[in-house]
Amino acid sequence: MMVVSRVIRELADTVTFQLDASPQGGFSFAPGQFNMLYAFGVGEVPISISGDPADVTRLVHTIRAVGTVTGPLSSLRKGAKVGVRGPFGSAWPIAEARGKDVLFVAGGLGLAPLRPAITHVLTHRAEFGHITVLYGARTPSDILFRRDLESWRGRFDCDVGVTVDHAGTEWYGHVGVVPALVAGAKFDPGNAVAMVCGPEVMMRFAARDLENGGLSGKAIWMSLERSMKCGVGLCGHCQFASEFVCKDGPVMRLDRIARLLTVREV
């Protein structure tokens, strides 16, 4: 159990809260992993960790209020108690990306599970090649982590592209889907890794554009989402064909799962 130390209202329906991990001696995780968060008296839900992996004193989660558990969780205030189980799941391929160009492609709330990886890569900038962050949101008012995006864009060693699906003419940014930004991204297809997170159909389209750009399915990683209950591969709720998203994922390599992404029953 941990205590909420800070709540940040990100969007109308999305909050980030920080949990104080100091009493536990710190909380370590790998970028891409998730925790099962328990709202006492309500229920439990898997939520990706969205903070800086180098800061073990704070555990950060970003939650969108969409259901019976995420609603109450996103209403918690400073001092509230939250049950935490984890971390669970596979991580983004940071080690594999060393020495290579890295593309982060995110849509909507998908930027939250990618933020720890982006933070780590930019903190250890010299270990990687060209860095690109591509992000898409529904409208300009739905852009998540705007300050982070502006900060990353303000660096001289990182390309950032932002697009929205719908906008009025007062928006001077890009309008269109995030896969459309892939075509203009700079990367060496023979020496690059892409990490993709967002709605599954968006990830399918982004992966297609990455492959059209020359990137192999072995170099594209996605974070999948399925309904999870136990988080440890026992209950079967998150079964994805022969794999379990909670323990074999959520981060999975495209070449392993490509044939399953278009199977409706999976």
Place this chain on the structure above:
Amino acid sequence: MESLERVLREHPFMRELTDEHVHILVGCARSVRFAPDEFIVHEGDEESTFYLVREGSISLENHVPGRRPAAVETLGPGDVLGVTWMFAGARAHVDARARVSVLAFALDGSCLRGKIATDDALGHALARRLLELTHRRLERLRLQNLDVYR
């Protein structure tokens, strides 16, 4: 003319066209620049020019009475505008506005139609390329229409 041909050759749209075909097309091309917020084409205008965007960004917009004008798509370097030049009399279905300073090639539609009328191979190559681009944009517009972030 030679340097215009060399620069035209480098535009992504020309990627799969032969040098001979680019040489033919350069006769229909000129370099144009649009100022920020300048309209390149209005909805309803005859789409008589085929633009290859080199620099800047273009906002495709629709005005719906009673609602705010909507930006439906942004075109940037490497994109094209005015794909229906093949059909004499075709009209634009959106407004196209330069958001920032735009540099582009403008190819005259009637000149292009004249060239492909006497060169089937050129016509086939251009039609194929336009179909490929249109298909890709249709895919993206369908994804946009799914409203996946709701």
